[in-house]
Amino acid sequence: MSRIAYVNGRFVWHQDACIHIEDRGNQFADAVYEVWGVRGGALMDFDGHMTRLARSLSELQIRRPMSDAALSAILVRMVALNHIRNGLIYLQVSRGQARRDHIFPSPDTRPGIMITAKPVNFEKAEARAGKGISVITQPDIRWARRDIKSVSLLPNVLAKQAAAEAGAGECWMIDTDGFITEASASNAWIVTADGTLVTRPASNDILNGITRRTLFRLARNAGIKTQERPFTRDEALAAREAFITSASAFLTPVVEIDGKPVANGHPGTFSLQLRASYVATAKERARKQMNRPSVWLVACRGERPVN
Ligand SMILES: Cc1ncc(COP(=O)(O)O)c(C=O)c1O
Structure with a gap:
């Protein structure tokens, strides 16, 4: 089926979508992005x-x-035009197009915007979560503002590639003190022996995942103990369960770290139950949020984006 993208004010065929060579996202990674699960x-x-x-x-x-x-x-509209039932929406906003110069261009430079949509095989994703994934670990070599969702992702790309080459699903990154920061494209969690959910606190060291935040809310409402603190690879290996969270993976169990099993090497019931309730709750909230009259009024009026 033909895909449709949105670039700088226009819906265009995906294969025809392009940006200017001097878009600052292209030359300086001077851009940020978001990914929504659908x-x-x-x-x-x-x-x-x-x-x-x-x-x-x-x-x-x-x-x-x-x-x-x-x-x-x-x-x-992108979800509708691309007939996405289950998938991902990617949005990128750059500082815009200007003659190449490290210094910011004039403040009235229009930001660049692009949006793409892709379907995801629901059954395959569920099967992957049901089996769990293995992860490798590597030193975290990223910059000091990981809280900003910048498109400057080369260290993340290298980490994920290393994981793929090792036959693993993710790479957990380790700071100079030996603690896990997060994964190349997801947040890292463990479940301790007493059933406490542990993940690193939000700071400049990690991207504060939206799935992470939603899961925290869900866990607290369900009376599950939570703790925000760093943990090591050894603690993860000794944990009852481990998992990752992101808009694309939702919650996916981690069953092996650097070739060693987490607990019995199978996804734990805790993680699988949390995944199921995350998906159910997030779907319900999504329906309510997207049914707000303001969104549909603008969509129906076909209001021109200010770009
Ligand atoms: C480095 C990193 N950490 C965490 C996440 C999870 O964030 P979210 O739950 O908002 O998708 C992502 C997602 O892209 C990521 O790239």
Whole structure:
């Protein structure tokens, strides 16, 4: 089926979508991004990703490309135009197009915006989660502002490639003190012997995952103990369970670290139950968020994005 992308104010065929060679995202990685999971046609954790997008833009002093209502409408339309039931929506906003110079261009430079959509095989993703994944570990060689969702992802790419070459599903990265920061494209968690959910606190060291935040809320509401603190690879190997979270993986159990099994080497019931309730809750919230009249009014009026 033909895919449709959105680039700088226009819906275009995916194969024809292009940006200017002097887009600063291209030359300097001077851009931020967001990824929404789509389940049953609804964008999951919609508001959380919009809020983090605003924060990333503000931290880098990149102009917002348009109003939240206009952007929401375009995202909803992208899901519909691409007939996405289960999939991912990718959004990237750059500081715009300008003659190459490290210094920011003039403040009235229009930010660049691009959005793509792709379907994800629901059954395959569920089967992967049901089996769990193995991870490798590597030193974390990234910059000191990992809290910003910047497109500057080369260390993450290298880490994920190393994992793929080792036949693993993810790479957990380790800081100079020997603690896990997060994975190349997801947050890292363990479940301790007494059933406490542990993950590293939100700081400049990690991306504060939207799935991570939603899962925290869900766990606390269910009376599950949670703790935000760093943990080591050895603690993870001795844990009852381990898993990763992200908009694309939701919650996926980790059954092996650097070739050694976590617990009995099978996904734990705790992780699988949490995954099921995360998906159910997030789907329900997504439906409510996307049914807000403001989004549909803008979508129906076909309001032009301010770009
Ligand atoms: C480095 C990193 N950490 C964590 C996450 C998880 O974030 P989210 O749950 O918002 O997808 C991602 C997702 O892309 C990521 O790239």
